[in-house]
Amino acid sequence: MDYGTLTIEEIRNGYRYDEAEKAHVCNYCGRMFPRGQVFPIGDRYYTPEYAAREHIASEHDSSLKKLIEGGAKYNTFTDTQKELLALFGEGLSDNEIANKLGIKASTVRHQKFTFREKAKQAKYYLAVYEEVFGDGGKARKADDIVDIPNTATMMDDRYVITEKERERILKSEFESMRPLRLRHYPLKAKKQVVVLSEVAKLFELGKKYTEAETREMLAAVYEDYSMLRRYLVDYGFMGRTKDGTEYWLK
Structure with missing residues (x-):
């Protein structure tokens, strides 16, 4: 999946709406949930979007886990950072995480601060990029760089x-x-x-x-x-x- 074509919300959700297919589509396996249909889950029937969310949770063990572990070339988190993010995602307190990992709570808080600062940097970077290269920007489209496949094995x-x-x-x-x-x-x-x-x-x-x-x-x-x-x-x-x-x- 080329994450460059998705919105932040679509990446977070793990699925997107494909206008051409008229369906909600799983980012990870491509399964489609067409608009206008209902999908049985247990003894009840649900809308395509709800079914897509349930599919992500049951078949892919939550979108958060897929995001932390996946992303190929875009995922620059270290193994330690991935472990911390997963624990933060579980709603554990700083002290609980520190005890679980055998580190100081201050170390956990410092890493949380680092995550927040990097998120701010990313927002600022994205704002500048969109202003220059987005639909309203003046960069020549013929000079746009073709999107690199998310699964590329040789980055050069x-x-x-x-x-x-x-x-x-x-x-x-x-x-x-x-x-x-x-x-x-x-x-x-x-x-x-x-x-x-x-x-x-x-x-x-x-x-x-x-x-x-x-x-x-x-x-x-x-x-x-x-x-x-x-x-x-x-x-x-x-x-x-x-x-x-x-x-x-x-």
Whole structure:
């Protein structure tokens, strides 16, 4: 899931409303709760949004836990900070947390202060960024940097790609976009990122694909489907079971 496209509230909730699908969608597994339907939970029926909240709580062990442990490249919390955040989230007092971790209450209070100050910095940073690069900003859209996949495994300059560059690479590397047909697999890492991100769009978030299904879909794009599959996994676009029998979009 690309957190850059979500609001803070959608990230906190663990689900979002997709206008195109007319449904509330789980950020973590892609399950949809279409508008206009009701969903059975126990012996009662609930609205899509309520069902989405219950899904997050029961299937993903709360949105807070997923946020603390997930987030891939955006999650810069240390293991100690994650442990503290989880305990704060349980509503424990500073003294209770200190006793539980075997540290001083003053240490807990200092970390709470640090969390608060970083949150203030983030708000200020976001305000400046939105003023410059948001819808009302004057930054040229053609120079916008393409969003980096949340599951990216290699964080370097290969991901610094503008929208203008992306469009140029797509035109040069693909002989057809509909259906998607790759002319050749590029050698340059930056071009590989663009190509793989486009190929990954063929797969549906939250759906598991057998090895045969994955092979068939990729073979239609490029003759060396095994290479495409390998790089989709290596770059973090897709996951797979250890035995390679199932694949899924990350």
